[in-house]
Amino acid sequence: MEENEYQRAELVGNQLTSLLDQTGINVTGLAIATDISVNHLRTIKNGKASISSKTAGKIADFFGVEIDVIFSAKLFKLKKWETIETIKNFYEENVNNPQFFVARQGEESIAYFIKKELIPTMFFAEQREVNYVRKYIKKEYKRDFSSKEISRQLNRLTDSGVLSKEDKTGNKSIYLYKLKSKKGS
Structure with a gap:
């Protein structure tokens, strides 16, 4: 040009x-x-x-x-x-x-989805594995996020104090995520 x-x-x-x-x-x-x-x-x-x-x-x-x-x-x-x-x-x-x-x-992102759809419904009131979360989202919401995307976002929510994370097997391969309980409640 x-x-x-x-x-x-x-x-x-x-x-x-x-x-x-x-x-x-x-x-x-x-x-x-x-x-x-x-x-x-x-x-x-x-x-x-x-x-x-x-x-x-x-x-x-x-x-x-x-x-x-x-x-x-x-x-x-x-x-x-x-x-x-x-x-x-x-x-x-x-x-x-x-x-x-x-x-x-942002509405298309897994971060938005978990924060706006799953957390408010108390889905994480019980411990959840990444694969369970993925299957649930696919079945109930017809959205197909990868396990890696979900895991990455759940770890971010753990780091920010929204969720807690527990090693299910002791070999750091499967984790259980749960909503952190609020102190005083």
Whole structure:
């Protein structure tokens, strides 16, 4: 790319970053909405790719802006995104897809899941092995986390004082995790 192409790519990247930030949608969500590959959008967002008018048009259509906004050096301030039909529809259609939204990305993580789903239900009131936890989550919640992911998070919760951990066999291969009892209760 020539120097002015680099500058243009950087302007487009800055504009795209700003539009995404304003709407709370991440690159993965935009890729789904516009049918542009995630990798291509990341490259554009990082200011490292030229952008065709067709691609710019798809992005502009989604954000409800004129195509020249995508190429503008001045960052565009969207009106309330809730009033932009394409964005509003995207939010409504993807309410069950937290991975598309910046503020909800953590919901897909095992950490979020254990803290928000299992601990409040007193699931860990009894000692639980990692494999039991994994099978329970898969059966009851239709979520498939690996034993390694679960173990890592349970150890973090142990380190932070939420859970206690007991060596079941004495050879440090199987541990039992339980909610720590609160002092005075």
